[in-house]
Amino acid sequence: MIANIGYGILFITLLVSIYGVGAAYYGARKNDPRWIESARLSMLLTFPLITLSSLSLIYLLVTGRFEHQFVQSVTSSSMPIYLRVTALWGGQSGSLVFWSWLLAAFASSVTLRKWDRDREFLPWVIVVSLVTLAFFLILVVFFENPFTRFWQLPGGDIRAAMFQPQGSSLFLPRDGTGLNPLLRHPGMIIHPPMLYLGFVSFVVPFAFGIAALVTGRTDDRWIRITRRWSLVAWLFLSLGLLLGGRWAYDVLGWGGYWGWDPVEIAAFMPWLTGTAFLHSVMIQEKRGMLKRWNMVLIILTYSLVIFGTFLTRSGVLSSVHAFAQSAIGPLFFAYIGLTFTISLALLLSRWDELKAEGEMTSLLSREALFLLNNLLFMGILVVCFWGVIFPLISELVTGQKVTVGPPFYERATAPLFAGLLLLMGIAPLAAWRHSTFKTLGRTVWKPSLISLIVPVYAFIRGIHQPAALLGFWLAAFVAFVTLHEFWRGARARAKRSGENLFTALWRLAGRNRRRYGGYIIHLGVVLMAIGIIGIEIFQVETQGTLAQGEQITLENYTLTYNSLAVFDTDDGRNVARAVIGVEKSGDYVGDLHPRRDYYLDSQQPMTIPGVRSTWEEDLYVLLVDWQPVSTNSATFKVYKNPLVNWLWFGGLVFIFGTLVAAWPDRDPEPVPVRKKKSSYAAAEA
């Protein structure tokens, strides 16, 4: 009953979306505001409808109605309530519903803004948003239906279908399979929603971009409108990626945070173009240049979102991340073909009108450096994209399957990332419009020299790897330049307004949130870079089988296998929990408890490491669960990950910076102006 209602509502929402597309298109063509208003209302309507449908699905999940196929596949009776709610995005069909709900939410909120100055954009924004929504709803309604139920046919077979087959009766399984244990971790609960938020919210700037192309309003109006949207979308996407990395580190049990898995890369690619976009729109706003390029970037970002979703869900690539193969592949392909083709055609039709207004005067100006920044991001994108599709090409042409793995990506992208780091330090020192090698060199040499202290210190302390030294130098350079920017601005303001330095800094940042938020983000990136250098270059590991009481050493750490406890828990796990005593350089520093959780319902194990975190490093101990585990002997894998917590802390700073940048600026201070009485009176009248 509930399932029928939920499904029916989704079907109605699909019809409403299709109507909205038609009405908006017709209204735009005939210039009839009534049809456009009708389309806007229909777009608003989709949100409460999908909410109702999602709530009905959540209800089924929470009440454990296992006769529904989706509920049976992602929940079980031993799962707590909150996990059953999050199981909504634990499987293909539910996550598509969730995606649609988010899309409806964003699309609706866009319609609620003031449209007075941009009336001509509205119908096209509606068209793009509703076409995307309709696509995902078609996927759910016709291909990946979460409301299908199990029916027992007269012959005894069980079939899953939406509507009752002839002569069958409802089949109620005893219990569900339960959510994949990997998905039950807090980080994993929030990682997909954040990613989906990031993906979905990029639809809005894309819609405005398309609207600008269609209506011929090729000035930067569409960019100004979507400025905050793009930043927020980028915030969610960054957060989703960070959380994914943290989750991988916490529960996947291989001592790392990023595996260059094709599905990870598929989520990373829109982030790359999104970041390039955020930078290059500044050029368009300040100088009226790069209009074509910004259009290309937003189209690429949206396209990569769809492309990444296609790769993850269609079964073209198989990976630990990918959803199981399904029938939605062909439809996805058709959608990709449609959107890519139309976007390219629109872009090329307006190509000549997207001419730049300003001119580049110097190759070392900030504009030029931003262009270089974009080039580097595109370089990384090309590496990622090519690495992901090459196995497909190889299999097609030679029949040979190949793996393009971390060594390729790391070697190819490291110089590009280093280049970006360098640019982060130089660009704030370059002036808009004009900078020569001399003027830039004058401002650059001091921070570069001073920041050399860091690698020199590192060298003295025993770090000799050139890559690490270079990385540390670049990080220090950028940190120095960025902090100096804060200092410079605060001091100038303090001198002018007589405030003390801290108030000046606060007010300054408050008035220029985008710029100073951006600088905070850069500082976050520097911290993350330090963490990445630490763990990538200096990670060490060891593995050994220990009898109780035996020890294993890794550099200056000595670990003793003290004891093991094996027990069952209330939520359906069999837990083997080891107690490891840790000594660092001879001093006892505490115990760690790596454990192996075996989930009885889904028959899947999960290893949770015992971790000791300090600013210097993480000591990361895993119980290797595919070896027999007992008090007699157990196998442990130990990692020492230097500086990794700088990565997580840097991530926090990064997110904080993005929030600062996205927060609406306060009204500018009133500046007292002396006006002649007559003009004042005239203004009053």
Place this chain on the structure above:
Amino acid sequence: MPPLKLENKMTFRKQFARSNIPNSVDSFWILTFIAALALSLSLALPVVSSANAQSDNPQPPTDDDVNAVAKQLYCPVCENTPLDVCPTQACEEWRQLIYDKLALGWNEDQIKVYFVDQYGDRVLAEPPARGLNWLVYIIPPLVFLVGLFVVYRALQAWKKTPDTDQSRLPDNIESDEYIQRLEEDLKNL
């Protein structure tokens, strides 16, 4: 010619700074700078030193020896999973295989070749550089260089005339403030 007063000197310098004269010098420097950077960085990367080729190791291989080799191989069955962390029984047997080969005195390269013969190119972490696979390594740097060239040409094309563009905003800290005030006024219209 009138004697150069202080103000004139300043103006002259400002004009000189704003002119386009050293453009080809600039572009040359910037491109060599980037190229030198890229080159030095790619060379600065530590060559991933694999486990030393020990052909005659009298001691039985440790778990770490096995992992050092397994790290560089990928599970033939489960995609994109390195062999040292893969939990399946099949992977366990492959690690055992590495152990056995190490105990026989095989070095890392020999083991890798054996795995490729048995299970295909897929087990390697990167496509072996032969035939079509060369494209993997060549295309990205090539595209980057093409991009660099495109950027260079775009910058050259944009440097047409001396800068007469007066319309844009003053270049100081409060520039965003002015935009906002403008926006506010427009809104209130």
Place this chain on the structure above:
Amino acid sequence: MSSDLTENTIQEAQTPKRPRWGRLLAWLGLIALLLLLFTALRRSQQGPVGVGKKAPDFTLTTFDGDQISLSELGGKVVVLNFWASWCKPCEQEAADLEAAWRLYQPGAEVVFLGVDWTDTEVKAKQYLEKFDITYPNGPDLGTRISQAYRTTGVPETYIIDKDGTLAYVKFSPFISLNEITNAIDPLLDE
């Protein structure tokens, strides 16, 4: 606004029509990408080789060092079984397959071939000894044979008739000896 228009017309008058190779390249790139995705998708949706199709040729190098090619086995019924030592369901049918082989061996019309998929030689040989398997077995070197047949796992069995056409497929273990003989016997009469 008007200045843009005049600028545009002046621009067009001054500069010759730029070659449209940029646009051509963009379209070609898009088409190439779509083509690639289409074929990759089709391939992933294809599934194993179907009944009625010509069975892909292969060469199996047995554990004993012999080389057996499908093309040389024309005129015989070939039972091609994919297995692995770490595959529990494979053990269910191992005994039945060997029994079937012994049944048909005197007639010399049926050949049984075992392809050991992504396995280790040591464990494979232990498996063969455990079930006393006497028909030829060899590793799937480079996973070429399983890729040719587009297998999706183990155990899988492909029965090829005397003309080299795939006549029967089984994607799970055989339940009984009868099931095997029921599949092979019709092919002998042809």
